[in-house]
Amino acid sequence: TNRTFTMLKPDSVEKGYIGAILEKINAAGFKIVAMKMTQMTTADAETFYAVHNERPFFGELVEYMTRGPIVAAILEKENAVEDFRALIGATNPADAAEGTIRKLYAASMGENAVHGSDSDENAAIEGFFHFSGREQF
Numbered sequence: 001t002n003r004t005f006t007m008l009k010p011d012s013v014e015k016g017y018i019g020a021i022l023e024k025i026n027a028a029g030f031k032i033v034a035m036k037m038t039q040m041t042t043a044d045a046e047t048f049y050a051v052h053n054e055r056p057f058f059g060e061l062v063e064y065m066t067r068g069p070i071v072a073a074i075l076e077k078e079n080a081v082e083d084f085r086a087l088i089g090a091t092n093p094a095d096a097a098e099g100t101i102r103k104l105y106a107a108s109m110g111e112n113a114v115h116g117s118d119s120d121e122n123a124a125i126e127g128f129f130h131f132s133g134r135e136q137f
């Protein structure tokens with residue numbers, strides 16, 4: 001088994017989708033091994049998304065990710081990174097497959113409900129960005 005990192009983004013929390021999304025995550029066989037509700041500061045979001053800092057949408061992305069609380073979690077499953085990205089669907093919900101979390105709960109490319117790490121290495125980095133070792137069960 002291995003692990004991935006996710007955030008239920010501010011739009012998911014605002015719309016009351018925390019329970020529904022966690023239900024999908026559990027139903028797909030992921031075990032929650034860390035979880036908290038928190039709000040990212042501007043500096044947090046700029047660091048977390050530093051890879052995108054030259055992109056035209058960077059300012060909008062930081063505004064979005066800091067405007068309210070998120071739910072951060074570490075998830076465990078065999079093939080976690082790849083299987084979780086399949087569960088959430090394409091970045092743009094218009095392109096996301098039927099039944100995926102983004103198809104069901106995301107409004108747009110800019111407000112796409114959830115994050116999923118794109119590699120095992122980034123899953124570990126992102127997990128430690130939000131959780132100490134003692135919080136990762």
Ligand code: ATP
Binds near residue numbers: 091112115117
């Ligand atoms: P995430 O990293 O959140 O799981 P992703 O890997 O599917 O998403 P990335 O290309 O890494 O997508 O982009 C990171 C985030 O930046 C997206 O989830 C989305 O919130 C935002 N984003 C990406 N492209 C755009 C865009 N063209 N316009 C607005 N926001 C965008």
